[in-house]
Amino acid sequence: MRDSVESIVRISLQNIFGNKGTIFQRFRLLAEVNELQFEFLKHVTGGLDRDAVLGELMREYGKDVWNFSFFLTRRRELADDIAQDAFVKVYERLYDFRGQSSVRTWLLAITRNTAIDALRSSWLKRVILQPGRIERFASPSAEQETMRRLEADELWDSVLDLPRKLREVLLLSCHYGQSMREIAELLGISEGTVKSRLHRARAAVNRKLARGAFDAADRAADLSVEETLS
Template sequence: MDRFGALVLRTAYFYTGDRHLAEDISQEVFLRAFRKWTSFRGDSSVKTWLTTITINVCRDKTGARMFAEQPTDPSRMDRGRTLSVEDEAIERLEKSEVLRHLLRLPLPYQEALYLYYYLELSTREIANATHAPEGTVRNRLHRAREALAREIKKEASTDDR
């Protein structure tokens, strides 16, 4: 829990948009992991395994939908960081701006970008966590990047007017 607690909590928050539900889900994830530890074969990293459990618990709790509320940037929930106040404010602003655009994308694209860029999972790890073929994950990432670029460009051209 010490090593992966923040990751599990951020992921649950990303999927639910509700901090209290994310905390409940985090507890359930670690209970499931504890109960199933002997069945962990080591085919993936512990991080990927816990992410998979987190995604499954979130889907169980919320159905296929995500974001009961519009969440703020999940990285804000990370504690113990040692950035200066100014650097942290700039980083949050940049990530929040990207997250705002990300939330306008279809759910599979949101998921792919979040797992790849925020949790830094490989495409293989994302495929394992989401039970999707790796080619599908790569395709979603590619299309999600294009859609995100269009979304940002669209807003920039609107702001220029």
């Protein structure tokens, strides 16, 4: 039984990790083998097998775990620690996975709980965002690229400035592509609460971006007047 389960799951994992389709297609494949993964994790007993499974998870989801840690804390050094601690917990809880959610949702839930524990630490008083360095541009195409990056930075700054409860819902929905049901299960809240927080988060970001656009227009108008008078 164990050999057959391991064989099926290993082939499934190889198909997933080697799949050349879109990331969403790969996630759908992952969902299809949740039960197989559970059977595999339940039957493996050797440290080598468990290490191999953890290695696969880290290669596939390491970036997601780190990014989510950073989105929640807004601190790179802390995100490093949280991601490491999260995977330690994953290693310890491999046999707890029951296939009731996608592997990705399970990992993000562990990551979120680890981040919340870190944020509760008494020494963490504030978060400092390091402003990105803006390169001088030497051509119109470079200028356009710089403006595009500035717009993206402004959007992310708006998202990162949201309260954590709004920020995590927006990121899980828009960045990680989680469904309302998956977000509700991950956060332990109702789908109605998810929808409400998502609406408030989007409205807050839109308001901030609109204010930024108006401020930029005012500055441009003032500069135009100054140039006319000079």
